[in-house]
Amino acid sequence: MIGVWISSEWKLIRWRVFFFKEPIDDAELRGISVFANVKMAQRPFFFNLTGGLGGQHGQEYLSGQVQADFMIT
Numbered sequence: 001m002i003g004v005w006i007s008s009e010w011k012l013i014r015w016r017v018f019f020f021k022e023p024i025d026d027a028e029l030r031g032i033s034v035f036a037n038v039k040m041a042q043r044p045f046f047f048n049l050t051g052g053l054g055g056q057h058g059q060e061y062l063s064g065q066v067q068a069d070f071m072i073t
Helices: 052-061
Strands: 002-006 012-019 031-036 039-045 062-068
C-alpha cells in the first residue's frame, strides 16, 4: 500500500507499507520507520500491538515507512 496525505497548509506526508510472502529475517527492516526531513525520526516499530498470537502473527512479514517534510511538536 502506498499513499500520500497533504495537510491544509500543503505539508506532505508519504507512506508505504508492504507485506512479504516470507518472514523478514533482518529485525531492522521489520516494522514501520518514520523519517522527517530525510532523517530517521523513529526506528522500525509495531505500534505496541498486543493481543496474543493473532495480534502479533503478521509482524514478521510487515515493513514500511512514513516520510514527513515536517514534525508536529
